[in-house]
Amino acid sequence: MDMVPTNYYAVVYTVPVLVGSSQQKLSLQVDTGSSDLWIASKSCSSTSCSATSGRLYDPSSSQTTAVTFTLQYLSGTVSGPIVWDQVQIGGYVIPNQALAAATSVNNEPLSYNFDGILGLALPPNSLIQQMIPASTGDAPDGATISSNLFSLTPATNTPSQSFFSLTLARPGFTQIPSLLGIGRHPPEIVPDPSQINYSPLVSESVGTLFWKTTIRAITVYVNGQARSIALQSLSGAPEPTALLDSGTPLIMTTPTLANGIYGALGISPAADGMYYVPCATPLNMSITLNGQNELPLHPLDLTVEPAGQSNAQYCTGLIQTDPSQLTATSDIGDMILGIPFMRNVYTVMAYQQPNATGYFNTSVQFGTRPMLGLLGLTNATQALEEFNQVRVLKQPLGSGSSQPSSGNQSGESQLSIGVKILIGLVGFFALCVALFALRCLFARKRWKNTSPVEKANQGLREGLEYGAYRRARSGSRSSTDQTTLVYNSSPRKDKFSQDDDYSPEFGVRRSKLGNTGLELCDPWDPHGGTWRDTIIGTDAGEAASPRSSYFRPPDFADFDCGSLHASPEDLTSVLLMAHDGNDSQMSDVAEFGMHSVGMAGIGTAARGSVIDADFQHRLSSDSVTPLRRIASSLRSSHVLTSPRESV
Structure with missing residues (x-):
C-alpha cells in the first residue's frame, strides 16, 4: 500500500486496484470503518475530484443498477449511481462488483494517488448491500468486496484463509511497511501466527457492523509510574467499546476518557476544546482490549508538531473528542481507534476463528464468525528512546529506528x-x-x-620534490676533475601546474623556490620520463607539513660543462641533497616529510632521516661551502666509504 499525506498530520493508506474491462489502474483508501466501495468518476466536478489531476474512474464499460448512493461519513459526503464492474485486487478478480461511481465528493482529501474508498468493515454495515441485497448465486448483487472475495467460484479461486490483515507504516520509519494481506500473513511481520490474540466482536441489534470490541484498561505512564484511567461507557455498559478504523487519522473518544488520559499529565482541554501537549513531553500510554495483552502506543503517534514548526513548544494531541458523533445512541461506541493506534499493531480482520496454530481452515460457505486479531508491534522502551531523539534532541530517526517487537518490554538499558x-x-x-x-x-x-644506488633509483617512484642527486666522481684531486648530475625526481610533478602556490607533496610555496638558474648542461628536466494468497504493498515480499625552511636545488652555476668527466667507473656515491633559502644547510630530502596520500583528515607524517650522523655533521659544519669544495672534502676525507654512509 501507499501512504498518501493529506495534511500536516493526516495520511491515507491506499491500495492499487484494476477496474473495468480496460483494467484502469486506480488507488483506493483501505478503510476498516466503512463497508462500501466508491470511486470518483469522470462525471464528478466537485473540488475534491479536481484534486485527482484527471485520474478518475471511467464507468463507460460498467453495467448500471438504476440505484443511486449517498453516504455520510464523520466528515464529508459522497453520492452517485451504483454500477457493476470488474474489480481486480492483488491476484483476485471479481467480475461483477457493486460500486458507486461518485459524481459528488465533499470534504474528502482526494489526490492523484487517492481516487476512492475500499470499505473493509463488516457486510451488514454496507449501504449498497442494504439497497441491493446480496444473493447466494452468481448473478450481480450488492455484496461487499469482502463477501465476494471469500465466496468466489470455483472455490479454488478464493483465498485459502478467510481474513484480511493490515500493517500501517509510520512516517520516518522503514521497519514496518504498509501491507494489505488477503488470506496470508506477511512472514517478516508474523513469523508465528499462533502469537496473534483474537477478540470477540461487539454486535448491534442489526448485526455485527464494525471491527469493535471492549476496552479492559487504559494506562498512562508518568515518570515510570502507571496510572490507570477510570473507564466509563456512554451506554452504561460495564466496559466502554472501541472500533478499529484505518480511515480516521485520530483516536476519537468521549470527553470523560480524554480528560482521564490527558489529566494524568496535568493537561486540560484548551479554549478551543482541543488538547495540546508540550512537545518534549511523551504521552506514554497503553490500551488493553478484550482478549488482548497490554498494547503500548508509540508517543510519536499521539502528538504532532504544528505544521512547519519543528521547534514549537506545544504539540497537538492526536486523541481528541467529538461529542456530536460519539453518543449513547450511535453504533460507533466510546472510542475510534484510528491510525495512531493501528500503526502499533498488526491487525487481522477474520471471518472465522483460527485453530490453535493460528491457521484458518474453515470456509465462509459454512457461515461466518468474525474475530479481531491483534499483535503488538511497539516496544515501549525503544519507543521512548525514539521520542527523545526526535522531540528532545531534534535528530531524525535512522532507517533502522523501528524494529518490530511484541515481547521485549522490559526496558533494558541501551x-x-x-x-x-x-x-x-x-x-x-x-x-x-x-x-x-x-x-x-x-x-x-x-x-x-635498500642499497644506495637502489635508493637513488627509487627516488623517482617516491616522488621526492625538488630534490637532486649528485654524483661525485673521483679520479683527480683537482676541483675540475669532478662530474655532477642534477636530476629532478618528481614523477607526479606533471599533475600539478607549475604556477600552483604550494607543492602537493611537501607544502612548499613554489614562489619561494625562485629561479635556480641551473646551467649544468641543462640536466634539470621537470618531466623526466609515466508474484494464490496475496500481500499487497510496496515492501511485500535509507595539510601539508610545515617546515622551518624552504629548499631548492643547489646552484651549480660555478661548474664548467666542459670539465665534466663521463667515465662510469669513477662513480663512488649518490647524495640526497636539499638547500635552504640562505644557502646555509643541506639535508636528506626525506627530512622534509611525506604527505599521507589517501588519509585525508588524519594528518601529515614526516619520514625521519637516515643520514649518517657524522656525515650530517660534516655537511652542516660549513654554511657556505660551494659544491666544488664539498665534493672535494668528502672525497679527500673518505667519508663516503660504505653503503650506510652513502645514504
Missing part, C-alpha cells in the same frame, strides 16, 4: 544512538592511525635495507 555513533567514529580513526603507523614502519624498514 546505549543512546549518539554514543554508539561516537564509539564507531573513535574506533574508525584508531584503526586508520594503526594502519598508517604500520605502513610507515614497513616503509622505513624497507628503505633502510
